[in-house]
Amino acid sequence: MRHRIANRLVWAISAIVVVAAALVALLQSRAG
């Protein structure tokens, strides 16, 4: 149970990290 929750958390965190990186890259690419 706890391991399955941990697996889901890892997927959720991975998604957050990748989306956040893409968002920051988009904002930065339009800077200046």
Add this chain to the structure above:
Amino acid sequence: MKPSDKRMGVLWLLLYVVFALAPLILMLFGERPMGREFIRELSVAFGFVGIGVMALHFVLTARITAVKAPYGSDVVYHFHHRVAFLTLFLWLAHPIILAIRYPWARSLFNIFQGSWTTRWGVLAVLFMLALVLLSILRRQLKTEYVAWRIGHGVLAVLAMLAVMVHAYLIGRYIGTPLKHALWLAYGAVSVALVAYLRVFKPWQMLRRPYRVVAVRPERGAIWSLALEPVGHAGLRFEPGQFAWITARHSPFAAHEHPFSFSSSSERHDTVEFAIKELGDFTATIHDLPAGLQVYVDGPYGAFSPDRHSDANHLMLIAGGSGIAPMMSILRTMVDRGDTTPVTLLYGTWDWESAGFREELAALQNRLNLRVVHTVEHPPEGWQGETGYVTRDMLARYLPGDRAGLRVYLCGPIGMLDAVEPALESLGVPAARIHLERFDFA
């Protein structure tokens, strides 16, 4: 789980996300360089968030009790193993995106030709690759556990330092004093956590040594190791928890191994561990002479009935050396006069290797305990259960009221993977099944 543990569990998770993303978010604050193509900025963003995620591995593995308490050590290590793949992905994505999009960037990755700025980056990625591959292949390569652990720690520090130098030398996005300070803090905290684990904790252990009182043979190639504190009051643990033991080495040498307590948590004059001969260190346990000074770091782990006081029935399911924490739970119940009904389902190779079986038989007279043995290779005339713990077998021994039941499961990984879903299919709520996977490498 205690309500305070639950709150702390959510808080640590939020902090994890904040600290993982902080280097990335800070890219957008203060003085910012001119924007470049999206794909190039994405490569940089992956690199930055990769550093944030990497730094947090040092927190996950620093054995900080407050961090581990809400989840249990095995879950934190499991998380560490899984997030390692995310970290590797981010660290590899950074150069690979550049190499695919910009042909000129490919020559930079030649470690013999590039500038030191990129060399540090290439080195960091190589260290990271070695870190992950050596961990995945540890068993296939038959690497000795202690050697692997030391190498793992050294590679992690080298990877972190190399990537920090790489980002620092490039300088883009970290030009302001505030950003400089943040980067220094990430590097310093990572190194400080390694120092905490490898210098401060060993120093604490050195000040609180233990002495071997006895090493008793049990059935099933299990040894009971009894230790007494020397010059201090000993430690307090919950039945089911474990500690790291260092014997024949200085606590600074990182020659430590995790074992479950097997004695009652109510007894403080001596603590006992039940250790099965399985690997390089455990095969030498029986040679530990009485009087030898050893070191104990603990307790750790959330696998304990003390964390859940609402059970009206305990079901303990053990396979092989998984009996160790169960002995601690049962012996503690005797000392506390606890009359909660307990069923112990205990799987062993054969009847002769059923460790503690005489004591378990005797405990049935002192506790509200039913012991059920299942043996893979039964002796002639055996009338009990045989083979692995199956769904049908569980159905025979589970109490009718499953809402008030708490199940504690400890044994080989294959057994845990088979029994946990079987219990759920029999109506045991997933949140009431607790298990310990001893995989802290």
